[in-house]
Structures are given as structure tokens and as C-alpha cells.
Amino acid sequence: MPGNTFGQIFTVTTFGESHGKAIGCIVDGCPPNIALSEADIQPDLDRRKPGTSRHVTQRREADEVEILSGVFEGKTTGTPIALVIRNTDQRSKDYGNIAESFRPGHADYTYWHKYGIRDYRGGGRSSARETAARVAAGAIAKKWLRAQFGTEIVGYVTQVGEKHIAFEGEQYIAENPFFAANQSQIGDLEAYMDSIRKSLDSVGAKLTIVARNIPVGLGEPVFDRLDADIAHAMMGINAVKGVEIGDGFDVVAQRGSYHGDELTPTGFKTNHAGGILGGISTGQDISVNIAIKPTSSIATERESINIHGETMTLATHGRHDPCVGLRAAPIAEAMLALVLIDHALRHRAQNADVKVSTPDIEHL
């Protein structure tokens, strides 16, 4: 398969460029008879969309999703669901400079070398704008998971640049422009982000994504382990450079006697594993951390070359996020939801009849 399809049973194939006519996707394999309308999808798109605070790109996009197929009389029919989001704010500008040069840290360079052509307007296909289609598809997955298992998926920012953000409560995430589960540091973060923006620079971010109410048994060893597919999904988000499951890199210095989560008749005592053992879900919360690099399009002058191999300096002006990680939570949630629904359906295919008696575990 080419690279624009995600999943094996519940698949999402996305299309579209930053400044093309539209972006969108086809969701195939969705179970039938699920109540679905644009209203189920729009809220997550609104959480991700640009222009919602001064700390993100000022591009104005309504990001209104239209369902073109696969839903009849308010219910999914089991056939492909096509979702389209028209691009509206394709600001006309002179791309002459960007068109022939490569921004340090940007996909410009690799797209050009891979395909011998690139759509340079706003980053084309490599733009994070494409992730809106993933968020839309993820909203369908979330709805199904919630209905089937009560699954809830929550993402939040735990670090911006060198600023660690204390966890104070998930209820605060929606109340600030940083997707921070925090209320006491918001002023400090605003001042910090303002200083980053004024310095014509950008910073990275770290996020945690948690999924609760997960059935035991999801994951297809030895290669399509649940953790492996989560890593694939997360590292496949623009700008992600690191993925951890459970204790992540902290496990290196741990002892086995500490790391291994002990079991009791009423459940696990700890969750160092992050809800996955042997590549299969344990039924505990799944927890994932991701690292997102600083935006590569910055207004600071940098050294680079153009497509003719000539040296030049380059500064990117325009509407760019000073910290792309600030809008990543809905994307990461969506990707985790897509992994989970796909694995739930894959598990069901092979193991429909499995009945295990342990009373404390939720099953498919």
C-alpha cells in the first residue's frame, strides 16, 4: 500500500494539501448502524483548528467537515464514509523564494528529492493541515470506542520548551490555549510563548495521551503489537521525534522487581507498563508520551541551499505556529483512537469466540 492509508480493518485514506482545494479522507470498514453526523466530528476539528489564540498560526479556516457518503438516514451503512473539508484561507502570496529553497528542518528538501516535484504552497502535502482529516476520522473512531467500551482518550501538553507543566486536573485542558492540564502556570506559559514568538523562534513540546476503559486482548504480535502500532501512529504525526509507552525511557534504570506490575485478584497494583504487555493490552489505562520538535518555519535567518544547490540565507515569514505541539493533542488522540478501533476489529476477527472467565476484565 502507498503511505496514505492507516489501519487494516478500519482504514483511513487521507488526501489534500495545505493550499489545495480541499483536504479529507475516506473511512472504510466502519461498522454499520452507528448514529453519525457532522456534529459528531466538528468538535474535535474545532479543537485542532488554527487561529483560536495568539499562540498558534493566524490562518483562518472554518474547518467545516462534510460527509459525502456512507451515512444514510443518520446512520453508518458499513460502506465508505468520505469526509471533505474545503480550504478557504489560501492566502495569495509570492512563494517565489520558498518555491526554490529548502527550509532547515523542513520536509521541503526530502519531498523534492523523493518526488522530483513539490507543491510548495504552504508546505503542500507535508503541512500539518493534513492532520485535520485524521482528526475527523478519529472522531468516528472515538464515538465507536466510547459506545462499545466506554473508552475515553485524553491528550495534554506536559512540557513546552524548557517549561514543565504540572498535572493539576484534566478539567483544565479545555480552559487554556496550551492543552495544559493545569491552571496555575497558564500566565507563565503565555508570557513564555509571547517571548518565543517575539524572538522569531519556536520551541518543542511534550504531550501525554491516556486512553481509559480499554478491553484486554488488543494487539497482534509479533509485529503488529499494540505498542508497535501506537508508535507507528504517533511517530507518523508531523514533527514527532520520540514515543514512549508507560514508563518509557525511565525503564532503562529500573529493576525488574520494580518495573513488573504485580497482579491481585482485583487488578494490577501499578501500571509501569502503560497498559500493554507483550504487545497486547492489559485492560489498564494506556499511556503514551510524545516529543514534538520546534516548528521549522521560523523568521530567524538560517543558512540553506536552493534546488540548484546554491547557498543562500532564508527566513520564513508568515503565519506559522511558534510551537506546533500546542495543537497536537487532538491529533494524537485521534491517532490513538484509530489504532484502538482497528485493533478491536482485528481482535474480533480472529478471536470472536474467546471466553475467559477472569471476572475483573472487560472483554470484546
Add this chain to the structure above:
Amino acid sequence: MPGNTFGQIFTVTTFGESHGKAIGCIVDGCPPNIALSEADIQPDLDRRKPGTSRHVTQRREADEVEILSGVFEGKTTGTPIALVIRNTDQRSKDYGNIAESFRPGHADYTYWHKYGIRDYRGGGRSSARETAARVAAGAIAKKWLRAQFGTEIVGYVTQVGEKHIAFEGEQYIAENPFFAANQSQIGDLEAYMDSIRKSLDSVGAKLTIVARNIPVGLGEPVFDRLDADIAHAMMGINAVKGVEIGDGFDVVAQRGSYHGDELTPTGFKTNHAGGILGGISTGQDISVNIAIKPTSSIATERESINIHGETMTLATHGRHDPCVGLRAAPIAEAMLALVLIDHALRHRAQNADVKVSTPDIEHL
């Protein structure tokens, strides 16, 4: 696809359990006319095999690979290559205790709940023994990559437990039982590992894997980005809990002006990206870090339950690695090789005719 096939064009489908008759795999999609014999595969198997020092499991396996098909008169024919490694040291023992109980931190629990049955002998399919098949397949991939691009892939341990290992030179990796690119700390590491083993406990490890001489253009955005598929491959190795590309989690605190690798007519000035931009290889070295958790089978008593949900204490005696990370380098190298060959072939399928003029870049 079920979970035991890796890759899309160059595929590896593995089979086998720790104490079954044999383990092995079918490699499909291998280009024809490559010189190949068991002698090309055995060295990597020997690097991974158990029983080579007192710091790893004392199980004795020759790990002799046999090619059953796909090679004729010393050359690959383009048809499936079946590789088989017979298990020889399936020590007869009483599994009565393990058979019905769940080791903390082990896949016992999830396999049981997923399938409603498990092969409890030595961990069955969840045993790291299965990775020998991956190493065998990876050796074929390495050979092709070397012949095509001069690609070299090297993995080494950079941390064991709390012990950081300084990089002193790749030439030392093969000279110590720790896959350490180091010669000055070996005595210290031996004493450390002895103490871990005597404490009936285990520790984690961190590894770095580097691939050199990589063509530009590998990776299939937006989902099958090269970094995403590397993350999938690495997190799919037993016990891995974290994956980093390039600067990994350090990017969180970096500025864009620092992170973005500047370009000159003769190449990049730095490599914070780890050789991948926008999910596509830049032609620079690819660098990956992985975190491996401490072995879950330890002789220290732990609290657990059995399949009837009854509480119990459990200590696992027998032949287990006190640090599974110590044998992981050949496995991680193999997985990286499998990702790279698959992406090289995928790229070739779509982009055979791409010609880009920048003189300093190697192309497919």
C-alpha cells in the same frame, strides 16, 4: 493481515515458539539474483544467540539456520525464501507452576486473555527466541542494502541500568559481551551485571542504532513515514518501551533555530533530525535510540494471580537474561534493515524515474 508479517514489498512472516520444534520465517519479495547462502545469515544469528557469556541466558542453542527454498545455485530466484532454525535445547522441566500463573510484567497474562490458550513453555510465542527469525531475515536485507548503497547498520548499548556507557569506538562492540562501543568500562559493567544477577533481579538498557549510506527519498508519507515505520519496527521488539529518532525527547527543550539542520552545497551542517525530515530520509545517517525494560522473569518473589484469579507469590527460576537489552543490538539492526529494504523497494515502485540533479545526494 494478521500480525506476524513485517513489511509490504519485502515481507517477513515468522513462526515458532520458544520450546516448539522450530522457529523460522518466509522472506517474500526478495530481489532475484543475489548471492545467498546460510553463511550470509549465520554470523548475525551467532551474535544474538544465547549462552555466549555469563551475562546472558545459559540456554544452549546452535541457532543453525537452513534455507529451504528461494535460492538456486547460490542465488536468490525472486521466490519465497524459507528459513528454519530447529530448537534443540528444550529442557524438560515442570511448568506446572508457570502454566497457570502470570509473571508480573510478562506477556503471560495478555496472551491468555487474548487467545484463551497459551503455550506456557518458555513463554511460547512471546519469547524473545522468536527474534532469531527476524535476525535471519535481516541479514538478507543487510546484504542487499550493502550491495546497493553501501549501507552499514550498527547497534550498540549506551546504558545498562543506571550505568551510562561512553562511546569510545565502534571497533569495541564485538569485543565485549555487552555490545558496548567502549573498552574502558567493561570491567565495571561486568561487576555491575554480576551484582544484578546475584540480587536475583534484572535491569533495563538503552541502545543506539545507526544506519549509514542511506539514499535520500525513503519513506511514504503521510502514515508510512520512514520514522513511523522505524518506530513500529523498534517498538515491536520484545521489551522495548521507548523510541527516539535523532535528538528524540531532547527536541522538547530545543529552539527551532537550533534544531533545524542547516544546509550547504556540500551537505547538512548538523543532524538533529536523525536523517529523516517529513518522514523521508535526507541521505544523512539515520540514528535511533530505544529503551528496553528489565527482564520480567526474575527469581525475586513477586505477588501475582493464577488463571483462576487466585492470589499467589511467584519467583521465576531458570535460564533467563538478567538484561534482555544485552542481546538486542542484532535484533534492532535487523529490524532497521527490514524497514530500509522495504522502503527502498516501495520508493522504487512509485518513483523509478525520478531524477534530481543535486550532485551531492545519493539516489536510488
Add this chain to the structure above:
Amino acid sequence: MPGNTFGQIFTVTTFGESHGKAIGCIVDGCPPNIALSEADIQPDLDRRKPGTSRHVTQRREADEVEILSGVFEGKTTGTPIALVIRNTDQRSKDYGNIAESFRPGHADYTYWHKYGIRDYRGGGRSSARETAARVAAGAIAKKWLRAQFGTEIVGYVTQVGEKHIAFEGEQYIAENPFFAANQSQIGDLEAYMDSIRKSLDSVGAKLTIVARNIPVGLGEPVFDRLDADIAHAMMGINAVKGVEIGDGFDVVAQRGSYHGDELTPTGFKTNHAGGILGGISTGQDISVNIAIKPTSSIATERESINIHGETMTLATHGRHDPCVGLRAAPIAEAMLALVLIDHALRHRAQNADVKVSTPDIEHL
């Protein structure tokens, strides 16, 4: 994968229902740098579209295709190409009767039982209207094949009901409403089709599809043989009940001494094989026959049941083709093109370096 994606390297994922907002597809894996616009696609859509003669359905659809992505400055970029065709003639009518009943010979029954829901308007997803998306995708494939190999693909009707149609020349195919390679029988066929329509009945058809200028070596044994994938593609067209390659069912009564095509230094002497041996193209013309059943929606009263299991009689009035086979040639051509481009790219992935010296054979 769910069932709405075709191909492995050059993939087409279609969406849409007969009376939904739109139909369309995403083409992924298309090689970059191909000149492409709607004008390359529209002609094949016009050949397939309804309402072009009195012998086909009178539904009026402009079938105007819009490219939403994947093309920049007139060239493909190697990223997904989204194609959309808006439905315009969704005649408002009372579906009350059809909504709850099953037409004999129609997919009504099986869609209902499979999904527990169906979009009954015009057949919903099971309508042949969906094939317009395939024709659109096929036009891209045809263009690439023509540019690479000079490949030409031609489909024509060789039998309608009991009427055999003599082959008189491909130049006549576009000159009559029957896709017949014939000019002398057209009057007879028109009278025949008029009589079928007046009898409120329908008939089947047989088509031949030929592809010329095919490289040798396409096909991936043992399962994805070229003939196997052609059979999959053809039997996947609505209403097809039989597929033949080369001499097809005539081979049963043939002797090996007759069937086996002898070779000479300048090529094969005959082509009983239909251009495929061992599942791999020989470089000769590929020839395929397909059988298409009579339209199931007819105005003749038939016995049936409704979704409550109650007996009833049913006659389907409205705008239906009296012979669906009459519009099938562009669809079959498109599917053959999709198989061929996918196999050309698959072959290239594994075998890019194959050089064979036989001078009379075209290679990739």
C-alpha cells in the same frame, strides 16, 4: 483491508452511493510528474455515462469529475489524487416499496443481511453508478501505461442476449451505442434491444477486452498472478458472472500440442494463452472475456419477499438499463488498466535491475 480499495502499489479507494451527494475515489501511489488534468479523465467518463442513447438508462448525469488534490501546476506530485463526481439527478421519488423489499437477482437482499441496513435509493452502494469512480481512476492508469509502454486497452461487446456480434473492426466501436466492433449488425441490434425493452425484460452480454503493448514479466505468482488479479478485477464488476483469459473454457477440449503457443526467435506463433503464462505476462496481447448477467431491475412482475419475510410480487419501474453490459466496456477497460499499472509498479519494486538479453521482448 476493507473491500473498497483496489490495488497494492497504485491504489484506488472509491466511495459513494447512487443517490448520495457524490461519488469518487482517492488514487494513491500514482507516479509523480505525469501531466494530468480533468480533460484526461472526462472522455472515459463520457463513454460510460448514462443517457447517451435510448438503449441505456435515461438518468441524466453530467458525470463531471473534479480533481481535489495531488496535482500541482498540471502535474501529479506523487501524493493522493482525490477525484469527486457530484450526483445531480437524484430524482425524488417514493422508494416505499423498494425500501422494504428485495428485487430478485439484486444485491438488495445481501446488503440488508450483511449490514443490517441499506441505502435503498437507487441501489445505494451496490449501484453500478459507483463504477464511474473506477473509470476515472482507470483513465489515469491508462495514461501512464500509454506513456510508458504504448499500451492500448480496448473493450467491446461480442454478444447481447442470443445475438453474436461479428468482429468487423475496432474503429466501429465508438460509432454505435452498443460498443460493438461492428457496423453491419447495428440495425438488427437496435431492433433487438427495442424488443427487449418493450417486453419489460433485460438481457445479458459478453465482452472482450484486449490490451496491447504489454511488457513481459508482469504478475506475482503464486497467488497474485496477473491472470488471477485480472479475474479478481473483472469478477468484481457489477453483474459479471464469468471470466476467461485467452481461449478460456475452450481449453477444456484442446490438446496440449494445440494449446501451447510455439515460440520462434521473432515471437510466439499463436496466442491461445491470452498473453499470460504461469501467471506472468508474455508480452503478447492480453485478451479477456467476461459474461454480464441481465439487469435485475425489470418491470416484469416477479415473486419476492420483504424485510419482514412476507411474500409479495414486485416489478421495478424507473430508469434502468435493459442490458447493463452495454455500458461495461469502459469499466472493464479501466479495471484492466488498474491491474496492469499496479503490476508494473509491483514488478519494478522487486525486479528493477533485471536485465534479460532476448532482443525481441519489451521490458520494464
Add this chain to the structure above:
Amino acid sequence: MPGNTFGQIFTVTTFGESHGKAIGCIVDGCPPNIALSEADIQPDLDRRKPGTSRHVTQRREADEVEILSGVFEGKTTGTPIALVIRNTDQRSKDYGNIAESFRPGHADYTYWHKYGIRDYRGGGRSSARETAARVAAGAIAKKWLRAQFGTEIVGYVTQVGEKHIAFEGEQYIAENPFFAANQSQIGDLEAYMDSIRKSLDSVGAKLTIVARNIPVGLGEPVFDRLDADIAHAMMGINAVKGVEIGDGFDVVAQRGSYHGDELTPTGFKTNHAGGILGGISTGQDISVNIAIKPTSSIATERESINIHGETMTLATHGRHDPCVGLRAAPIAEAMLALVLIDHALRHRAQNADVKVSTPDIEHL
């Protein structure tokens, strides 16, 4: 995927050449907890194996299957099942002539051109010997289908050369060397086959394969329709040149009023559709016809060329079936079983919760 894997959820990846060390396959995705041993597989292998009568090849192969993995204490574990059949009768002979020449009608030519190399011993990978691995995998599929739905799959020969074989009863199939559901024509067929063999020639055959007790709802439109996947499976068997579902090519001359199977509250009145409507099973018997070409390896002299493009004459002596169709019934049954189990699992993945009330229909 390369071409040696069949199926999407229940996959079979085969390996091996006619005169290599072994043939076999890995079955992945098999549901756990199915009782399975070699004794479940061997009977179908024995039905297919060579040397059982004077009318088939005299090669002697025990075709003994060994299960290497995936079964523990007599039950499948849900992990990959590796099956191996060692080749024993690899008669040492001089292949000098065949090694460099192309048999008319044989895959020699295309394998050589595709891969630039071929294993010429006994046809290598293109030999029908490979199908033993499919038969072995199919036996597992048959067992599951029988246990789940009571499915029975029966294949028999309906025509050999110009000899039509009357259907007299399935009980006779196992009683003659022709897989004929007939007892009155056997003497005539034996004389006919003797005459073919003595004439140093070969003939084609036609087979019918029927599957009974099929759940309604199997098939994944629009591309992976059940009929499309059956066509793929059947046309993927060596030497098959035509596939029909239900009335097949007879539908061309039928009227819609005749072809469409009327429904009653107790079921369909007829089965012209062959058990599939809109690409989805109706619950009726599935019936398939296939055409198999005459063996290409014959002792009659034919004109050909060698790999240097030089003209030559060629006669193939040795142990070849005068009618390969005579051993095809177990292979075709196996392929149909593999399609059905894969679609049953695929259906279950997406539609597990579908409940439809029509009482006369069996469901998953």
C-alpha cells in the same frame, strides 16, 4: 505484498519449489482453540498427491505434512502455524536441455524474463507441486468452516477433453481416479486417458466446485466481493483459464425474468446466481466452474527457442500428468475454503453485532 500470501485475516504464505528441499506454508490468523493435528490435514494431501493411478504423474511423494508451530497440546494457539512437506523424490536427471529452453505453453519463459533466473528443476516454483501447501492450509480452513457453519465443499471433474461427464452422485467421486461424480463412464474415461497418454499429448478439464451451508453476508464490496475473491483464488491455480459463478457464461443469453432468483419466505426458488448477489453470499450453495488447460509438458515435438533466442525443437519426457485437471479438485476445494474462512473472519470484524431477524437465514 509480494504474491505468495493469500488472504487478509486468515493468511497463507507458501514457499518451495518442485525439486527443492521442501514445500510448505505459514498459516497466520487462525482462530485459537481449534483441535488440530497432522491427521486433519493428511487426507486432503493424499487425495492430491501424485502416483495414485496410471492417469497421473508417476512421481512418488509421500507428501507427509509436519506441523512446526502454532499448535500446543493438540489445539491451535492463535499464533502462526508452519506446515512443512519435505520433497523426497527429486529424481536426479539431466536438465541440460530444459534448463536453457522454453516449453511452449509453460511458465519457463515468463519466469526467466521476470526474474532473470529460474530454478528449472521440475518447473521450480511454477510447478503444481506448490499447490500441496495450499491443500494443507485449506484443510485447516475446511475444518473451521465445518465446525462453525457445517460447511461442506466438494469438487469434481465434469469434462475431460471432449468427454462430458454426467453427474450421477457425489458418492462416486472418491471411487475413481478422475474425481468424477459418476460411475457409468469410468471405463470409457480410462480408455480415453490411455489413448491421450499414448498419443504423447495432453488434454484440458472442467471442474465444478460446490460449497454448502454458507452463512449469508460474506463478501466485501465493491472490490473484494466474494465472487471476485473466488475468481482470484481459482484463476490463481496453475493452468486455470476460466472461472464461472453460478450460470456463468450462460447468463449472456438469459433474460432477467429468468435469471433473477425469486424469493419466498422459505428461501430462494432457484440458484442461477450461484449463491452470490452483489458480491455477497446469499446463504445458498456457492457453485463455481473452472477450465483447466492441457498440460504443457508433453512428449510431442514442438517448435521453440532457448534463452539465447535460438530456434529449436523440444519434447518433454518424464513424469507429467496427461491431464493436470485430474488432480485439481482438492486444490480448488482448498482455495474455496481459504476464501470462505477469510471472508467469514473479515465479515465478523466489521459486523459482529449485526442482527437481522429474517428467520430462514443462517448468520455468522
